[in-house]
Amino acid sequence: MLDADFFRRWMAATAAAVDREADQLTELDSAIGDADHGSNLQRGFTAVAAVVEKDAPATPGAVLTLAGRQLISTVGGASGPLYGTLLRRTGKALGEDAEVTQDQLAQAFAAGVAAVGQLGGAQAGDKTMLDALLPAAEALALSFRGAADAARAGAEATVPLLARKGRASYLGERSIGHQDPGATSAALLVEALAGTAQDGGAEA
Amino acid sequence: MKMLINVPETVVADALRGMAAAHPELTVDVENRVVVRRDAPVAGKVGLVSGGGSGHEPLHAGFVGPGMLSAACPGEVFTSPVPDQMVRAAAAVDSGAGVLFVVKNYTGDVLNFEMAAELAEDEGIQVAQVVVDDDVAVSDSTFTAGRRGTGATLFVEKIAGAAADEGAPLDRVVSVARQVNGSSRSFGVALSSVTTPAKGSPTFDLPAGELELGIGIHGEPGRERRSMMTSGEIADFAVHAVLEDLRPTGPVLALVNGMGATPLLELYGFNAEVQRVLSERGVPVARTLVGNYVTSLEMAGCSVTLCQVDEELLRLWDAPVETPALRWGR
Numbered sequence: 306m307l308d309a310d311f312f313r314r315w316m317a318a319t320a321a322a323v324d325r326e327a328d329q330l331t332e333l334d335s336a337i338g339d340a341d342h343g344s345n346l347q348r349g350f351t352a353v354a355a356v357v358e359k360d361a362p363a364t365p366g367a368v369l370t371l372a373g374r375q376l377i378s379t380v381g382g383a384s385g386p387l388y389g390t391l392l393r394r395t396g397k398a399l400g401e402d403a404e405v406t407q408d409q410l411a412q413a414f415a416a417g418v419a420a421v422g423q424l425g426g427a428q429a430g431d432k433t434m435l436d437a438l439l440p441a442a443e444a445l446a447l448s449f450r451g452a453a454d455a456a457r458a459g460a461e462a463t464v465p466l467l468a469r470k471g472r473a474s475y476l477g478e479r480s481i482g483h484q485d486p487g488a489t490s491a492a493l494l495v496e497a498l499a500g501t502a503q504d505g506g507a508e509a
Numbered sequence: 510m511k512m513l514i515n516v517p518e519t520v521v522a523d524a525l526r527g528m529a530a531a532h533p534e535l536t537v538d539v540e541n542r543v544v545v546r547r548d549a550p551v552a553g554k555v556g557l558v559s560g561g562g563s564g565h566e567p568l569h570a571g572f573v574g575p576g577m578l579s580a581a582c583p584g585e586v587f588t589s590p591v592p593d594q595m596v597r598a599a600a601a602v603d604s605g606a607g608v609l610f611v612v613k614n615y616t617g618d619v620l621n622f623e624m625a626a627e628l629a630e631d632e633g634i635q636v637a638q639v640v641v642d643d644d645v646a647v648s649d650s651t652f653t654a655g656r657r658g659t660g661a662t663l664f665v666e667k668i669a670g671a672a673a674d675e676g677a678p679l680d681r682v683v684s685v686a687r688q689v690n691g692s693s694r695s696f697g698v699a700l701s702s703v704t705t706p707a708k709g710s711p712t713f714d715l716p717a718g719e720l721e722l723g724i725g726i727h728g729e730p731g732r733e734r735r736s737m738m739t740s741g742e743i744a745d746f747a748v749h750a751v752l753e754d755l756r757p758t759g760p761v762l763a764l765v766n767g768m769g770a771t772p773l774l775e776l777y778g779f780n781a782e783v784q785r786v787l788s789e790r791g792v793p794v795a796r797t798l799v800g801n802y803v804t805s806l807e808m809a810g811c812s813v814t815l816c817q818v819d820e821e822l823l824r825l826w827d828a829p830v831e832t833p834a835l836r837w838g839r
Contacts, residue, residue: 339727382617
């Protein structure tokens with residue numbers, strides 16, 4: 306079972322991963338965007354890790370809902386509302402249980418990912434964060450590690466794609482050949498989840 | 510690259526503190542990042558709120574004042590502001606007559622303003638939105654993020670702002686803003702890349718001897734790269750691209766805009782070429798504005814925006830305005 310503390314550790318692990326990879330994310334973003342993805346997410350997840358530590362919400366759902374609201378209020382750009390919606394809607398779907406199963410998380414995460422698709426209007430193959438999130442959501446019901454691997458593979462598979470949404474879409478054909486920064490950061494989020502599960506012995 | 514800053518993390522707050530010191534006629538909330546005209550809310554007047562990433566100054570905060578914006582929300586450099594800022598701005602300027610959000614068409618701006626509109630309506634504020642999308646360098650299709658909002662933002666904010674100051678109701682202000690956007694097209698050219706404070710090195714490499722055609726205002730690379738062209742050749746290319754799409758049947762407003770690092774000497778020379786091309790194409794120019802208004806940090810380059818105007822839009826353009834960056838008629 307996964308409790309509120311597990312979700313707080315997931316957010317802290319994501320903040321650490323984003324911190325570590327911020328320059329890399331910004332580098333990817335300068336190739337096909339505007340060179341701020343790393344610093345924006347760094348600002349956002351640092352604030353998230355701090356607020357979930359300080360407020361210490363009692364349930365998994367409340368941790369993610371608070372994290373999502375914090376991202377929306379802190380990040381700006383497209384990634385603020387999109388990542389904020391992902392976590393907020395996942396949190397809402399988890400309800401008010403004090404502990405949740407991996408299966409519940411998988412279903413809630415799928416609902417969060419669907420909400421991201423709805424908000425941004427993107428689909429699989431548009432070279433966005435969904436290209437990492439959709440395969441991860443599918444794999445999460447089976448295993449945390451499988452979800453992380455699927456997310457990373459999905460992010461790497463964005464290299465040959467033509468961007469159809471977001472700022473990279475302005476480049477048209479010139480977006481081909483670059484890995485999508487949003488899919489890359491989404492893979493970090495899922496990798497942090499798998500790492501947290503592994504450390505806590507929750508790996509299925 | 511050398512920059513006149515303290516540390517990258519505080520550039521926006523530092524600029525706002527400086528703006529507050531220079532412009533006592535504005536209320537600058539540095540902590541919450543909202544710039545409001547001091548006399549807001551003006552009784553019976555529709556509020557105009559815009560915002561976007563910083564780095565485009567004087568857009569948007571430099572256009573706050575009588576005759577133009579009621580409030581502006583600056584985000585991080587090249588990053589949309591967050592909904593909290595827009596809700597705060599809307600609450601500060603709403604007199605009960607409603608608020609218009611002027612939104613440049615970028616995914617981030619659209620999403621954050623959308624969320625803000627919902628939140629403001631929950632607080633009982635009537636909100637309408639107009640999305641500016643004038644950049645012809647981006648092909649407009651439902652499969653992309655659509656055209657970017659660039660130079661036409663200035664025309665929308667000035668003309669809709671004048672309508673609001675005259676006491677026009679919200680639906681009228683919205684229709685004026687939509688008319689201006691629908692009658693405007695832009696095309697931009699970069700002679701150099703752009704360096705954000707956070708990254709500290711150029712966003713893209715642009716070798717000496719080359720220019721980038723069809724750029725936006727965030728250092729996102731453009732659609733095509735060519736060997737360096739003369740001012741006259743660039744004017745031919747840019748004005749042609751705008752006219753092909755706009756196909757004006759009457760007089761236009763012309764904005765010959767600098768990207769930040771191009772001196773006025775060059776911009777005025779470029780304007781002479783822009784006017785030559787317009788004259789050759791038989792397009793009468795009603796008014797021209799030359800200067801750095803919708804910028805991209807220290808990028809060298811320019812953009813051309815044309816807006817076809819009828820008598821009413823021209824009258825509203827000529828109406829008095831009193832902001833840090835645009836002022837006439839008072």
